[in-house]
Amino acid sequence: MSRPVSSSLDKKKNIISLKDRRNSMEATIMKQLQKIVQQFPEEIAQMSKDSKGIYQSTDYKTMYREVQEAAAAFSSIGISRGETVGMIMDNRKEWLLCDMGLLSIGANDAPRGCDISSKILAHILGIPSCSTVVLENSHQLSKVLEVQADLPSLKQIIMIEAAEDETAAKASAYKLINWEDLMETGRKTLAESPSMIDEEIAKGQSEDTTTIIFTSGTTGIPKGVILCNRNYVYQVEAMLHVIDVTEKDTWLTILPVWHSFERVIQYVSALNGACLAYSKPVGKTLLTDLQSIQPTLFTAVxxxxxxxxxxxxxxxxxxxxxxxxxxxxxxxxxxxxxxxxxxxxxxxxxxxxxxxxxxxxxxxxxxxxxxxxxxxxxxxxxxxxxxxxxxxxxxxxxxxxxxxxxxxxxxxxxxxKVLEGYGLTESGPVISVRDENHPVVNTVGPVFVGTQVKVLDAEGRDLSPGERGVLHVKGPQVMKGYYNNPELTASVLSEDEWLDTGDIAVLSINDEITLVGRAKDTIVLLGGENVEPVPLESKLKESSYIDNAVVLGQDKKFLSALIIPDFDALEEYAKENNVMYENRTLIGEAPELVELINKEVADLVSPSNGFSSFERIYQFSIIQNHFEVGRELSAKMELLRPKIYEMYKKEIENLLNR
Known part of the structure; x- marks a missing residue:
């Protein structure tokens, strides 16, 4: 079902021009939402599936009432201004209700998805000393129980889906609150004091913390990135300079809602009167939802x-x-x-x-x-x-x-039309997006209006357009710092608030950014040549037979690679060309298929495609299993290099010592 768009004359009177919206944002997320609710009370705010998998719509007036009820409910159980509440759940409408309910009373959240491990969960809830956490289901409650000893501050747990009896019995140390019961409490509280939440929203300030987003922590304890109202409201406004978001738009959201990129997209939608429809990055589900919702805007990795x-x-x-x-x-x-x-x-x-x-x-x-x-x-x-x-x-x-x-x-x-954007959690996250009306290819777009960028060499000197160096950024979207970690904050954020992104980039004369790689990922060969692995890996993945690749070669004479094949494509090739193989798992060992991969690697990473001779991949090993999110890949589908190096240590050593 595509989203119905209002067309009555009364509603048309409420429509504010895009130009006016760019310059009329309120200071906080919730104050801006109040304005949108007044302008578009009956426009659709959310579309989410019910228990039968059928999309149900919620208009802005109803969503705001539910947000107020959630806020009143949170207040009734003792959550106060400045407090951090854990939120462990996947894409669903309750996520935004919880988030905005907390923001309404000046609280904030520490969010993560349901794929989290109990170890990381302990860090996310323990570092900010959360006394309350919202959990999606019993499985998440079981994880909390595994690390109960590491969470001395945790007192109460809100269950979106009721906990199973057996698991609930083991959680007697906590006050368990069912979401529906909590919302009923919120409704009663709000009925007794109808203006209480509006009064709390009025107290909000631009520098109030909205969230503490913990990074994946692949190289140690997760870092908590502190973001505030200013960070998000600025991005919502800046986005309008490159993408015309209005109340007529519908976003299909499939990325993890806790992630900084998807989170800001939710705010861009809600704070401009557009509609959010929730889906999942699962083949058949996504394709069905694309047909059903027919979105005008769509974000994906x-x-x-x-x-x-x-x-x-x-x-x-x-x-x-x-x-x-x-x-x-x-x-x-x-x-x-x-x-x-x-x-x-x-x-x-x-x-x-x-x-x-x-x-x-x-x-x-x-x-x-x-x-x-x-x-x-x-x-x-x-x-x-x-x-x-x-x-x-x-x-x-x-x-x-x-x-x-x-x-x-x-x-x-x-x-x-696909617009590539760029940012990192520490920058709120968005730094740039290609302009919808003038998308410049081979870039991740011009920097947002109001954001400054510079490219520095190894000695800290400013480089000119076209010269390669490390990108630094300064703007209203840049984080306040890492939670309770001033030393780590100082390592990436200068005293004059320039953020070292760690990304190697080139600027155009129009401040469009072309990314080259990560400074910390740079491979230095024995001959002193610097190689950025990301462009090589991206090129290798252009082969229909290669699903993923990891380029190696630090302190070696030449480059090598781990190749993760596309098993479906290899199997199809084998059948078409009568290639014999023992089984699907070992298909990559068939000599004919190894030679096929070898030819693909040689043809793709070659001088004819703009690569230098020292960037040639001289040898490779085929890994006989897919890379998975949470194991070899981050939630953004990026390579978790330290984990890969550890997991495939034997294969890497054998490859590099040939």
Missing amino acids: PRLWDALYTGIYRNIKVKGPKAEKLFGIFLKIATKDEHYKRVLENRYPDYSGKAHPFLKLHALFGRLGTLPMRKLGDKLLFSKIVKKMFPKLRCGISGGGALQNMVDEFYSAVGI
Whole structure:
């Protein structure tokens, strides 16, 4: 079901122009929400599934009433201004109600998803001394019980879903409160004092802490990033300069709601009167929800955009060799036409400021041949793909990692606009996003209005556009610091509030950012050459036979790699080419398939693709299992390198000592 949009004359009178919204944000999240509720009381705020899997809608007036009830309920059980409450749950409407309920009374949260381990949970609840935690289900309660001795401050637990009797019996040391019972208490409290929550919201200040988000902690104890109202309200306002978010939009949300990227997207939606629809990054579920909700805006990590791209290709391949060949021809033409269009529209990053009239003239004449064929390809093929997957999508946003160039090119060619963004938890998280109306490729967009950036070399000198160095950022979205850790804060945040991102980047003359890699991930070869592994790994993943890759070579003569194959693609290749293999798990050991991977690696990481000779992958080992979130991958699908080095220590040693 696509979201209904109001069209009555009375509601049209309430609509504020986008220009006015950019300059009229309130100082806190909840004060801005109050304004939106007054303007769009009957617009849909949330769409979430009921127990039967059917989407149910909640308008802004109803959502705000539920937020007030949650706030009154939290207040009734002793939660006070400045207090930190743990929140362990996945994507569901109650998450936003809890979050905004706490913000309404000046409290804040320490959130995480249900995939958390008991060890990390102990850190997240223990470091800020949480006396209250909200848990999604009994499984999360069991984790709390495992680390009960490490949580001396914890006194009461709110259960979104009622705890199982056996688990509840073991939790006698805590006061267990069912969510529905708590909300009923909130309703009664609010009925007795209708203005109490509005009065509390009025006390809110821009510097009030809204959340403490703990990083994954792959190299030690998790770090608690402190973010405040100012950080989020600024991003909500700045986002409007690059993406026109209005009450007519519907966001499909699939990323973990506790994560900084998805969290700010929820605020961008709610504080501009748009609709949030909750889904999951699970193949069939997501595809069904895309058809049902028909979002205008959609956020995902690069891995998901890659999975959707792979799915499209597989569907084309199933239709037979002729269809696959025809699709390839039209895609090649559309990609060429898109290149010409970018040249004419100045949508490549400019590092020098020099004019290139001959390139534009070449592009102008080039489009005379490519544009008609692209339109034909769109009519015959591409428009059908777009209509099936994203019938109303205006643009998608990719964040949380680098979007592969091949995937980026594909979506542009077929007519799906994907805007790559950039940031980190410590920066609230968003620093930049490509402009919806002028997306410059090979960048993660221009920095937000009001944000400053600079690129420094190893000696701390400012570098010019086009020069590579470590990116530093300063702006209203940058964190207040790490919770109770001034030394660690000082290591990344200078006294004049410049944040060292640790990312290697290049700036254009228009302050568009091109990311190169992570400073701490840089590999230094024995000959002194510096290699950024991320671009190499991204290139390797362009192969339909490679699911993931880890480039290695610190202090070695040359580079090596761990290759994680796409087992489905290898199995399909083996069947088509009569390759014998013992079983699916050992398919990567078949000599013919090893040679196939070898050819893919050599062809992709080659001088013809812009790589230097020292960046060549000389040898590799095939890992016979998929990388998984929480094990080898972070929630953002990024490689957890320290864990990988430890988990595959034997394989790495054997590879590097060949």
